[in-house]
Every structure is written in structure tokens, then in C-alpha cells.
Amino acid sequence: MPVTRTKPAADRPPEDENYYRLPWSVTDNASAWLEPTKSCNMACEGCYSVNDPGRHKTFQQVSDDLEIIGRHRKAHVILISGGEPLTHPRIEDIVRLVAAKGYVPILLTNGLAVTPQLLAKLKNAGLKGLNFHVDSRQKRPGWAGKNELELNELRLAYAEMTAGAGGLSCSFHTTVYGDTLKYVPDILDWARRHMGSVHLMTFIAFRAFRETMPAGRFEYHAGGGKVKMPAAPDDGNDPGSRIDITSREIVREIRRKDPDFEPCCCLGGTGESDALKWLFTLRIGEKGGIYGCLGPKLIELLQVCHHMFKGKYCGHTAPRLRAASKWLFPAGLIDKNTALAFLRYFKACLKDPLKLLSPLHTQTVVIIQPPDILADGRQSMCDACPDMTVWNGRLVWSCRLEELARFGCFLTSIPEPEQP
Secondary structure: OOOOOOOHHHOOOOHHHHHHHHOOOOOOOOOOOOOOOOOOOOOOOOOOOOOOOOOOOOOOHHHHHHHHHHHOOOOOOOOOOOOOOOOOOHHHHHHHHHHHHEEEEEEOOOOOOOOOHEEEEEEEEOOEEEEEOOOOOOOOOOOOOOOOOOOOHHHHHHHHHHHHOOOOEEEEEEEEOOHHHHHHHHHHHHHHOOOOOOOEEEEEEOOOOOOOEEEEEEEEOOOOOOOOOOOOOOOOOOOHHOOOOOOHHHHHHHOOOOOOOOOEEOEEEOOOOOOEEEEEEEEEEEOEEEEEEEOHHHHHHHHHHHHHOOOOOOOOOOOOHEHHHHHHHHHHHHHHHHHHHHHHHHHHHHEEEEHOOOOOOEEEEEEEEOOOEEEOEEEEEOOOOOOOOEOOOOEHHHHHHHHHHHHHHOOOOEOOOOOO
16 A cells, blocks of 8 residues: 655655646647536635626527637537536536537536436436535535535535436535645545545635735736725634645645655646646545556656547546556556556555455546736736636636626736835
């Protein structure tokens, strides 16, 4: 099983030169984002999407957005989001349309409206997976006041319901706040115990546009005119309001419990050459333990081969393939991380040969560091953003869609002059 390092985990910071820089671009990417609605049945803290009850796009508008995505971006996966997509009255038809266009439809949902009956209908329409947003700042009905570990009960219920539908991938994403960062290692430990039904875990560092940012004080301008932004709260005694959490910090926290946690590939930032905006880790193991993390050479091989034979970069792996991950071990000939995982698995099988008859799973962990405002006012976005969506016929960053909706353009941040 995993070997404990003698060197403290904190002494091994994640560095971009150790990982495969994904070759995704704006026009050739693993995914794209489709927003059929702005309506939502929850009001999550930290959500960048303003709830507009009943504001659904028509089916024709959704179809037009999908057409624009197809014209400007070669994508494998379409993430159907919002708002809450399950509030849209024609969500089944939307899923069916996405699948008919040759994409892999994945639904991003808070799960409130999910039922076994609805899952069966969506699967029949072509749905391939669900990504549930579950965290302690959602003010979720019946779960108010529960911490992240207590919410694992809810996560498990969604995972079991998804598994019951058969053939659907199940993912969870959680916003990470200053006071919930400590729970990330234990959430991952829970995910490890349920590798057969939990295929992806995403942790998104909290961000918010405010008058006062970590790098200093800024003015915000829209179209040349200054606009007023929400004032920053007095967060000196509230660690939960931190807006400077980085992906490196989240990795360091994970390594306090799992020193062998090792990312394999990444996306950088548009304003920082060494930023790790999207950080991917592929763990291989079983509910009893993790044998290791797959390495950058293997991921490069898989991405290149998928693009060579499918014409698109890979953004989704079916559950049946994740459960048959033993076929990955020959890649240990070129990838030392995979070779090490195979060696640990081989030793475990020598002790218990019955393990050879059990499935071996892969589980993806994604850490996202959203836009950062640098000291000179530049906004460092995610390079080759996988979550670009459509606004007035063009591709834009989905996480900044509200700026366009409110001001008609993206905001420009300018450092305020120092007061004498």
C-alpha cells in the first residue's frame, strides 16, 4: 500500500515543471459550457451566477448556442449548467440535442431535483454523467449548519442514486473557503472509500470581486467609466472570507494526510507563467487504499492518442473503463509514477491473490484556482479555459458572465493611487 515519505509533505510544493501542460486551446479543448437557464432553486454563497427566477432560454436559443460552440470550439464534453439546469422545462430535450451533436453531455447540478425516475429519463436522452455541487455554504434545505464531513452522507446518497441508474459517471465539486480548507483531505479520503461510484472530485478555491483584493485596492471600470463593486467585509476575524487560496495551498493541505498525492497535468494562467490554475491528479486504487497517482507521461499519451483517433482531447472516461484500470499498467514502461503504482499493486496481490479478481479504479481529482487580480491590475485567467460559454455569439469565460450581463463588457481593474 502507499509508502509514507520521510520528507515532510509541505517541503514538496507542486511545481508546474513536473506536470504535463495540457495542449488545450480556446478552439480545441476537452469541454465547453452550455447555460440553458439563469434560474436556480438555491442561493449558494460564493456563486458567481446571479439567480434570475424563471429566466430560461428557449430551446432554439440553446440550439443556437450549441451551434456557436461547434463553430468555434472542437470539444469532447458539453457541461450543461446554469443556474440550475434541472429547472429548465425542456432539460431532457436539451440533453438529447447535445448527445445528437456528438458531444458527451454532463449535467452540473445541486441535486435538489434529482430522482431515480428523472435520472432514467435523462440517461435515455443520452446523459453520460452528473457533477453535483455540494458544500457547507449552500444553505441547503435540511442540511443547514452541517460541516463538509457531515455532508458526505448526502454525497453518498447522490452517488448511490447515480450508480443505481447504471453507466453514468458521478462527480462532486466543492467550493473551498478559508475555514473549510482543512476538510479537503478527509473529503478525499471519503471519496477513496467509494472509488467504485465516485469518479471525480473537484475543489474550487473561493473568489469574489470586491473593492479590496489581496494585492491591494482597485478601481473597476466598464467601458471607460468607473463602476461600484461590493465592499469587502471586515474579514480580519473570518477565515472563511479569504479570496487568495491557491491550488498549491490546497495540495499542501491534502499532503498532510496523503504525502503521496501527486498531480500529473495542469493548465496555467494568462497573467502568471507559473500559475497552476487547473491541476489534475489521477489516483489508482480501490476502497482499501490508493496504490499511487498516474504520471504525466501516461496522461500525455492518453490525450495525444485520443486526439489522434477521435479528433478531440479527452474530457470524460466512462465508469466501466475506470473500473478496468489494470490495462493502464503497461504504461509503466514509460511512466515512473504508473510503474510505482503497479509495483505496490503487485505486492498487495502477493499478500492477497483475491485482489486480482477485484476491479481496480481510477479517480480524478481537479483543483481549480479561479481568476486572480495581480498587483498591476491584470486579471490572470485560466489558460485555455475549459468552461467557456456563449455570449452574444462569441465564446467568453463563464465565470465572468455576470460582468457582461450587468455592465455589457468585462471589467478592467486599475490600482488606486496611494493616498498621501
